[in-house]
Amino acid sequence: MAILTYREALNRAMVEEMEKDPLIYLMGEEVGHYQGAYKVSQGMLDKFGEERVIDTPISENGFAGIGVGSAMTGLRPIIEFMTWNFSLVAIDQIINSAAKMNYMSGGQFPMPIVFRGAGGVGGRLGAQHSQAFESWYAHCPGMKVVCPATPKDAYGLLKSSIRDNNPTIFIESEVLYGTKGEVPEQEYTIPLGLADIKRKGTDLSIITWSRALGFAEEAAKILEKEGISIEIVDLRSLRPLDEQAIYESVKKTNRALVVEEGWPVAGFGAQVAYLIQKNAFDYLDHPVERVTQKDVPMPYAANLERESLPNAERVAQAVREILR
Amino acid sequence: MVLIRKFEEAAAKAYSIGKIGGFLHLYIGQEAVGVGSIAALEPKDYIVSTYRDHGHALARGLKPKPLMAELFGKATGISKGNGGSMHFFDKNAHFMGGHGIVGGHISLAAGIAFSSKYKKEDSVTICFFGEGAANIGSFHEGLNLAAIWKLPVVFICENNHYAMGTPEYRALAVKDVSVRAYAYDMARDHIEGDEVRKVHDHVKVAVDRARRGEGPTLIEISTYRFRGHSMSDPAKYRTKEELDSYKKKDPLFRARTELISAGILEKDLDALDLSIQEEVDEAYQFADESPEPPLSQLYQSVYAEDK
Ligand SMILES: Cc1ncc(C[n+]2csc(CCOP(=O)(O)OP(=O)(O)O)c2C)c(N)n1
Numbered sequence: 001m002a003i004l005t006y007r008e009a010l011n012r013a014m015v016e017e018m019e020k021d022p023l024i025y026l027m028g029e030e031v032g033h034y035q036g037a038y039k040v041s042q043g044m045l046d047k048f049g050e051e052r053v054i055d056t057p058i059s060e061n062g063f064a065g066i067g068v069g070s071a072m073t074g075l076r077p078i079i080e081f082m083t084w085n086f087s088l089v090a091i092d093q094i095i096n097s098a099a100k101m102n103y104m105s106g107g108q109f110p111m112p113i114v115f116r117g118a119g120g121v122g123g124r125l126g127a128q129h130s131q132a133f134e135s136w137y138a139h140c141p142g143m144k145v146v147c148p149a150t151p152k153d154a155y156g157l158l159k160s161s162i163r164d165n166n167p168t169i170f171i172e173s174e175v176l177y178g179t180k181g182e183v184p185e186q187e188y189t190i191p192l193g194l195a196d197i198k199r200k201g202t203d204l205s206i207i208t209w210s211r212a213l214g215f216a217e218e219a220a221k222i223l224e225k226e227g228i229s230i231e232i233v234d235l236r237s238l239r240p241l242d243e244q245a246i247y248e249s250v251k252k253t254n255r256a257l258v259v260e261e262g263w264p265v266a267g268f269g270a271q272v273a274y275l276i277q278k279n280a281f282d283y284l285d286h287p288v289e290r291v292t293q294k295d296v297p298m299p300y301a302a303n304l305e306r307e308s309l310p311n312a313e314r315v316a317q318a319v320r321e322i323l324r
Numbered sequence: 325m326v327l328i329r330k331f332e333e334a335a336a337k338a339y340s341i342g343k344i345g346g347f348l349h350l351y352i353g354q355e356a357v358g359v360g361s362i363a364a365l366e367p368k369d370y371i372v373s374t375y376r377d378h379g380h381a382l383a384r385g386l387k388p389k390p391l392m393a394e395l396f397g398k399a400t401g402i403s404k405g406n407g408g409s410m411h412f413f414d415k416n417a418h419f420m421g422g423h424g425i426v427g428g429h430i431s432l433a434a435g436i437a438f439s440s441k442y443k444k445e446d447s448v449t450i451c452f453f454g455e456g457a458a459n460i461g462s463f464h465e466g467l468n469l470a471a472i473w474k475l476p477v478v479f480i481c482e483n484n485h486y487a488m489g490t491p492e493y494r495a496l497a498v499k500d501v502s503v504r505a506y507a508y509d510m511a512r513d514h515i516e517g518d519e520v521r522k523v524h525d526h527v528k529v530a531v532d533r534a535r536r537g538e539g540p541t542l543i544e545i546s547t548y549r550f551r552g553h554s555m556s557d558p559a560k561y562r563t564k565e566e567l568d569s570y571k572k573k574d575p576l577f578r579a580r581t582e583l584i585s586a587g588i589l590e591k592d593l594d595a596l597d598l599s600i601q602e603e604v605d606e607a608y609q610f611a612d613e614s615p616e617p618p619l620s621q622l623y624q625s626v627y628a629e630d631k
Contacts, residue, residue, distance in 0.1 A: 034489030034561065057459035057495035058426045058487055086425065089460065124345030124397070126408045128424035296626050300408030301397035302345060303616040 002185050007177040009151035010040050010116075013158035014078060016187065018048055021076065024162060027054040027063055028080030028117070037082045038118050038177055064090035064115070068097045071113040071167075078162065081117035084133045084171055091136075098167040099142035114161045116170035119147075120211050121261050123175065124305055127297035132262035134210070137169040138238040138271075144168040144192050145238040149213040151181035153236055156190030164192065173211040193240030197249065201231035204255040204319055207246055207272055209235040212259045215291075218312035223319055230319065238268055246272065247280045254285040255322050259315055264292040286322050291315050325355040325520065325576050326597055328379045330604045331388055335378070335395055335409075338608065339555050344395045348409050351379030353550035356575030357482050358383040360523025361450055361545075364531045370418045370440075370449040372433040375410035377422030380452055384419050386412070388607035398614035405617040406625065418447075426487075427453060427460030430479065434466040437477035437540070448534040449477045450527070455544075456487025458501045467542065471508035474539035478530045481544045482517070488553045489561040502544035510540055517547035518573045521582075548573075 004012065018024045025048075030037045032045040032055040045053040056063040060081065067077040081087045087094065094115060101109045121130045138145045144166055148154040154172070161168040198213060199220055206216040213234050220230035233249050235242060250256050256276050258269035273288040294308040332350045339348045351358065354376075362371060362383040373380040381391055386402060394401030395409055403413050410424045420436060423429035433451030440447040457463060458481055470477050481501045485492050492499055505512035511533060515526050523545060530541035548570040552559035584590060624630050 030489050033494075037488070055490060055494060057490070058456045059459045059461070061461050062459075089425070089428070124408065126346055126410055126424065127406070128410070129347070294622060296622055299406045299617075299622065300346060300394075300403075300411070301399075301401075301405035301617045301621075303397075303619065304405065304622050307619050307622050 001182040003180050004151045004183045005177065006151045006154050006172070006179050006181070007038065007040050009155040009183050010158055010172065011042060011044070013155045013162070014041070015044060015047065017159055017162045018052065023074065024076045024078065025052040025054060026078045026080060027056060027067060029056055029058055029082045031055060031080050036080070038174065040172070040177070041080070060086050060090035061093055064093035065097065067113050068093055068101065068111065071111050072101065072109050076112045076162065078114045078116060081115065083129065083174065084117055084119040085129050085131055087115065087117070087133065094137070094167070094169070095140050099140050102166070103142055110165040111167045112165045114168045114170050116158070116172060118174040118177070119171035120173045120175060121293055121298060122305070122309060124300055124302060125298070126300045130298040132260070132293065134169070134171050134238055135262050135266065135268040138268050142167065143239065146170045146192060146236065147210040147238065148236060149173070149176065149210050149234055151179070152183050153190060153196070155183050156188050157192065157236060159189045160192050163189070171210065176211055190236070192237045193242055194236065195242035195245035196234045196236055197231065197245070198234045199230060199232040201229040201253065203229045203253055204257060204322060205231045205233055205246075205249040205253045206257050206259055206315070207233045207235065208259040209238065210261065212261050212310060215310055215312045215315050216259050219315035219319065222312065222316045228319065228323060243275055243279070246276060250276055250280045251283045254283050256284070256288045257315070257318055257322060258288065258290045259310060260290070260292050261310060262293060264290060264295050267292060289318055289322055291318050325359050325579060326600050327388065327603070328355045328358070328382045329576060330601055331382060331392070331607070332378055334604050334608050335392070336555065338395065343612065344409065345397065346408050346410070347375065348395070348555040349376040349553065350549070350551045350555070351376050353570065353574070354482060354484060354517065354547045355379055356520040356523055356579070357480070357517040357545045357547050358452070360520040361480055361527040363524045364528040365448065365450060368418070368445065368447045369531070370420050370436050370447060372420045372429050372436065372449060372451045373412070373422050374426070374429065374453055374457070375422055375424045377410065377412045381412045381414070381419055384417050386414050386417055386419060388603055389610045392607040392611040393614050396611040396614065397616065398611055399617040399621070400610070400614040404621065406621075427457035427462045429453070430457065431462045431466035431469070433477055433479070434470040434475055437470060437475035438473065440476055441473070446535050447476065448531050450480060450531070451477060452480050452482055454487060455481055455483040455485070455492050455501050456490065456495060458504065459495060467504070467508045467510065467540070470540040471510045474537065476534035476537070477540045478527065478534055479540060479542045480527070481542065483544050483546050484549045486549070486553070486562070488557070491561070500544065502542055505542040510542055513541060513543040515543070515545055517545040518575045518578055520575060520579055
């Protein structure tokens with residue numbers, strides 16, 4: 001086992017896939033000469049040259065469109081958004097072109113494209129730079145939505161995303177880039193749509209993904225001291241969704257809490273809560289609860305930002321209230 | 325210009341010890357552009373800026389105290405601590421924001437100018453952006469709409485030759501952004517931005533044209549940022565020689581030399597520098613001592629009705 005950062009794991013996945021398949025290229029702002037705004041593509045320009053590691057002007061809608069067009073004609077693009085905040089400039093190409101191309105052409109144009117980049121909230125970046133958008137993209141059929149939380153998952157899931165013949169929204173967590181974890185040296189992939197039980201427990205299931213996994217794990221440790229046993233289901237991908245893993249966990253613990261970084265209204269956690277009450281209702285001892293970012297644009301002031309973000313203590317408190 | 329320089333040097337210091345969070349994009353080196361341009365405006369006119377907005381705000385006459393307090397995320401900040409470095413707003417001063425999405429604000433500026441025309445107020449809007457922003461859709465759409473409706477707006481491209489780490493020659497098919505004006509049948513201009521008076525004189529021509537109802541202008545002003553793109557950028561993509569060559573053209577130094585040759589005494593300029601430094605120090609202290617926003621502010625202003 002090697003110890004890699006989340007960033008290095010992503011880099012390794014891209015490098016290995018690009019070495020194998022010359023049709024794969026990486027495109028985005030500052031991915032080449034600058035070595036990536038968050039250094040995920042460090043060293044890749046040297047390895048693959050300017051034809052395959054391509055810097056673009058600031059024109060998200062344009063280069064997302066380039067990606068989709070090139071995928072229609074056989075290439076396998078990896079399109080990096082410097083952060084997902086700026087993907088909104090390109091959301092038309094992502095949703096109106098990429099997500100529907102195969103469907104509306106009657107299956108003529110599979111779309112082997114990965115849109116990836118930094119996402120998530122925090123860091124005092126303010127309202128326009130600190131947002132979690134996985135719920136937005138998961139809303140739209142035709143795409144896969146992947147949100148890894150550990151270096152090991154990041155590597156295996158990115159490889160699967162690159163090999164997938166569908167458009168994949170691969171949202172990396174900006175605050176996790178530097179975190180370290182064990183990554184097997186042997187090559188491996190992780191199928192999209194397979195959740196992972198990150199912690200076994202008996203009293204309550206926390207269902208989560210991406211950086212919010214950290215809040216759940218921390219909360220579980222706090223609660224353990226109080227004699228509460230938490231099971232943590234890391235969804236890893238929201239589309240396809242591993243519903244079975246959720247139900248099995250809930251059947252065991254009879255209580256569920258969804259923890260996410262995004263806003264509460266029409267957020268993905270609402271979908272999970274609906275599915276649980278629909279398909280595991282008989283096993284529930286308490287309504288499904290949620291911990292989310294507060295329902296406000298992200299404020300800049302340190303104390304207000306702290307107040308608006310989900311964290312371990314809020315998770316622990318929510319659990320205590322459910323179990324009371 | 326000196327106020328901007330000293331304000332930002334103080335901000336950089338506060339950032340390095342964690343009193344300011346998030347991104348901090350400094351304007352140091354570009355001061356003559358903001359100061360010269362905004363001096364061509366009247367109080368009824370509007371300014372729209374980017375995330376590199378400290379210089380524009382100070383040039384507009386916004387006070388250092390609420391600006392520094394905003395950087396510190398305090399209740400006394402110009403946006404009550406909700407905005408931070410990238411989002412200065414002052415409605416009374418017609419300072420229509422620092423905006424964080426590259427180029428998105430260019431069509432907002434056209435909208436503000438549209439409003440002036442609609443309401444028959446003869447206000448002019450100046451919109452600042454970098455050469456990197458000239459590649460985004462909102463630029464093209466905003467300029468085209470401004471041109472077909474002859475909106476009173478002056479688009480000022482502050483070309484500091486880099487968009488983050490991307491030099492202009494790798495991002496612009498035609499290096500001179502100002503010639504894009506031809507595509508929209510718009511007036512254009514292109515100048516160097518190291519002489520504040522020259523900047524003023526050229527921008528004034530465009531502002532007057534807009535005020536007469538003769539439509540928008542696209543001006544490219546060539547300049548340079550002495551620091552990295554933001555505080556977290558070591559700016560390894562450019563050479564020390566290049567930086568040094570621009571530092572020789574420091575707009576502050578030029579202005580000082582010009583003033584001295586016009587007969588202003590050096591000791592008067594030094595005294596002025598000192599009093600500006602005091603003003604900045606006071607702003608720093610004010611920001612540091614100001615209270616954080618009350619937690620009740622979290623849900624305020626999400627909707628217009630939220631008080
Ligand atoms: C739509 C969008 N894409 C990317 C970014 C990230 N970003 C912030 S500033 C910047 C460079 C902008 O350069 P330029 O417009 O030349 O202005 P300068 O910073 O040089 O003043 C980039 C890529 C962003 N904020 N918005």
